[in-house]
Amino acid sequence: MEKYRSTADPSTGIHPFIPPTFHPFRPLLRPILTLLRLPFFIILFPPFLLLNSFLFLLPSLLSYPLRRILDKLFIPYILLSLSVIPTYPTIEQPRVRGAVRGKHPSRSDILLANSTSPIDILLLSFAYSPTFAVPSDTPSHVHPLTLSQALLQTCTTPSIPKSPPQTLKQLLRRNGPISILAEGCSTNGKGVLRFRFTPNPQSIPDNSVLYAAGISYTPRGAGCRTIQSMSSALLHAMGEWRISARIRLTAVPQDGAEHQACVATLAGVPPLKIDLESGRRFAQHWKDTASCKS
Numbered sequence: 001m002e003k004y005r006s007t008a009d010p011s012t013g014i015h016p017f018i019p020p021t022f023h024p025f026r027p028l029l030r031p032i033l034t035l036l037r038l039p040f041f042i043i044l045f046p047p048f049l050l051l052n053s054f055l056f057l058l059p060s061l062l063s064y065p066l067r068r069i070l071d072k073l074f075i076p077y078i079l080l081s082l083s084v085i086p087t088y089p090t091i092e093q094p095r096v097r098g099a100v101r102g103k104h105p106s107r108s109d110i111l112l113a114n115s116t117s118p119i120d121i122l123l124l125s126f127a128y129s130p131t132f133a134v135p136s137d138t139p140s141h142v143h144p145l146t147l148s149q150a151l152l153q154t155c156t157t158p159s160i161p162k163s164p165p166q167t168l169k170q171l172l173r174r175n176g177p178i179s180i181l182a183e184g185c186s187t188n189g190k191g192v193l194r195f196r197f198t199p200n201p202q203s204i205p206d207n208s209v210l211y212a213a214g215i216s217y218t219p220r221g222a223g224c225r226t227i228q229s230m231s232s233a234l235l236h237a238m239g240e241w242r243i244s245a246r247i248r249l250t251a252v253p254q255d256g257a258e259h260q261a262c263v264a265t266l267a268g269v270p271p272l273k274i275d276l277e278s279g280r281r282f283a284q285h286w287k288d289t290a291s292c293k294s
């Protein structure tokens, strides 16, 4: 293959002369696979969400272990009905200076992630059952979310939840581990936005480790695409033959910009250089168009 490389289009990597592979059965396969998987999904997903929301109401001593059991029982089958096969999360050896050598995250730890689709949220819950949170406008504060809120958050216009903002210490004491969706909104999976959450060393308890979490999908990007609604994202996944998903973590006690770069490397996409101001303008524009439609 190497000898063809030089004639490929440098910007896209596409070779103009090799004919595209044609799959005569692909277009037929999609609706068939979706129809076969949909019933399993409908049987599993609503009861799972209901039980999970109920467990969030219990005192934390009970809530976390029970949620962990529920996640382990249900999520592998829900993911299978979405054609997603998760592999065991791996801890990458840190390449950045000052990074600590990681072990698997425990209840006192924080995962910094971006979010592109509901599948990301299900995968992270399967691996660690974290409490999800989004950055707040108050620095070093976050808004906790239940699992169903976190799933919806990946599909709606960027918005700040109504739950009161909490400091990381408050949230960790009761609901750790935490997964912060640090971009504060979801993207189309083409890159990682600048993180709106910048960890402040005083706000993080001493025994907590910050992890950057990146998920990559094979076929590339199959688990994340531009989505308008949760159903379109899930139906799209159901039609795939098979999606394998891999979570990779690195422990990094660095500033926000390095976390963004780290998640981007782990997920195998570029870090986007869009600054926070244009991000905010985009969010406002998105909100305006959404309110026009409704």
Ligand SMILES: *[C@@H]1O[C@H](CO)[C@@H](O)[C@H](O)[C@H]1NC(C)=O
Residues within 6 Å of the ligand: 113, 114, 115, 116, 120, 187, 188, 189, 190, 191, 192, 213, 214, 215, 216, 217, 224, 263, 267, 269
């Ligand atoms: C982060 O973004 C990348 C691409 O933009 C995506 O592949 C990945 O699934 C996203 N989510 C997480 C938690 O890494």
